Amino acid sequence: MSLPLSDRSLSALPKAHLHLHFTGSMRHRTVLELADEQGIRLPESLTVDWPPTLSAADEKGWFRFQRLYDIARSVVRSEAAVRRLVREAAEDDAAEGSRWLELQVDPSGYASPFGGITAFVDLVLDAARAASGDTGVEVRLVIAANRTRHPLDARTLARLAAQYAGRGVVGFGLSNDERRGDALSFAKAFQIAERAGLLAVPHGGELRGPDSVWSCLHGLKARRLGHGVRSVEDPQLVAHLAEAGVTLEVCPSSNVSLGLFGSLADVPVRQLFDAGVPISLAADDPLLFGSRLLTQYEAARTIYGFGDDHLAELARMSVRGSAAPDDVRRELLAGIDTWLASPPRVSAEGAADQHGLGLQLDAEARQHTGADLGGERQQVRR
Numbered sequence: 001m002s003l004p005l006s007d008r009s010l011s012a013l014p015k016a017h018l019h020l021h022f023t024g025s026m027r028h029r030t031v032l033e034l035a036d037e038q039g040i041r042l043p044e045s046l047t048v049d050w051p052p053t054l055s056a057a058d059e060k061g062w063f064r065f066q067r068l069y070d071i072a073r074s075v076v077r078s079e080a081a082v083r084r085l086v087r088e089a090a091e092d093d094a095a096e097g098s099r100w101l102e103l104q105v106d107p108s109g110y111a112s113p114f115g116g117i118t119a120f121v122d123l124v125l126d127a128a129r130a131a132s133g134d135t136g137v138e139v140r141l142v143i144a145a146n147r148t149r150h151p152l153d154a155r156t157l158a159r160l161a162a163q164y165a166g167r168g169v170v171g172f173g174l175s176n177d178e179r180r181g182d183a184l185s186f187a188k189a190f191q192i193a194e195r196a197g198l199l200a201v202p203h204g205g206e207l208r209g210p211d212s213v214w215s216c217l218h219g220l221k222a223r224r225l226g227h228g229v230r231s232v233e234d235p236q237l238v239a240h241l242a243e244a245g246v247t248l249e250v251c252p253s254s255n256v257s258l259g260l261f262g263s264l265a266d267v268p269v270r271q272l273f274d275a276g277v278p279i280s281l282a283a284d285d286p287l288l289f290g291s292r293l294l295t296q297y298e299a300a301r302t303i304y305g306f307g308d309d310h311l312a313e314l315a316r317m318s319v320r321g322s323a324a325p326d327d328v329r330r331e332l333l334a335g336i337d338t339w340l341a342s343p344p345r346v347s348a349e350g351a352a353d354q355h356g357l358g359l360q361l362d363a364e365a366r367q368h369t370g371a372d373l374g375g376e377r378q379q380v381r382r
């Protein structure tokens, strides 16, 4: 594959970030510090062996992923920790050019230390407002139900989300192991969310194939899909997604970390893009996968061979697929045009610099993910 020759800064490309989980957004440094403050012992896969080696190939692998998630969640027990998480997620997004962040959270996992799901959502929304003001990244929430729990729990969360429609909550999701819990049994919850004007954004087409995506589309009226990459197995479905303009929140690093694909090169980003399917690149859970949003755009450039015109189109797709109001969309789309109209940093003969650029961005990504934490690792490991 020939490498694209221009190298406009990807962190300067305005974009929206539509698939980032609250707990999974946590900086590695933060989970270490919060655990240390409270005397919580973390497993080595979150300390010296971070990022963890994961696999979702079977239920056991998924269980291990969820167990690490539960441990990470257990360090967030105070108002200050919640505010820190949201602020840092917005700061990291700001550094990577994101201007609109839809942060996904299942409040049930935080109900007990915060006095219930409503009090918790109030707190996260207040933290989001503060973070938006401080960083310039507009932070909104997607409230997500858990597929492995009873559909009645999902209805409770949908009613909660509906109460906050227009007040910081923009969507309703469905997460956790796609192999468990039929999407259709959550249809009533999604109806409640839809009536409130919330975007339907379930996970689908990640651990299961096209049949699961069709269920999300028909049964839940999904307007976007968390992942959706396995739609590629059904040409009819791909054509439908393109025609209906359903955005896939594609998270290549997540897919590789969970073993859905052997390498980044195998994630069908190019195939879906070329078929006209709207794609919004996203990080999913940087805490567990070790990379953030910018790494996904960097992969689009260096692995999927996207030139700057197509990278700009990826950014436009993220904005169009978002719940951002018209004025924010206009501003972001204009910013993307300005980015593309700006002169590239390196001219056509700079192909030889591509390798150097990759290294530079790798280093930036490591900084963002806080990978260089040798000293703190020692401190926490006890």
Ligand SMILES: [Zn+2]
Pocket (backbone or CB within 6 Å): 019, 021, 175, 203, 226, 284
């Ligand atoms: Zn996700």
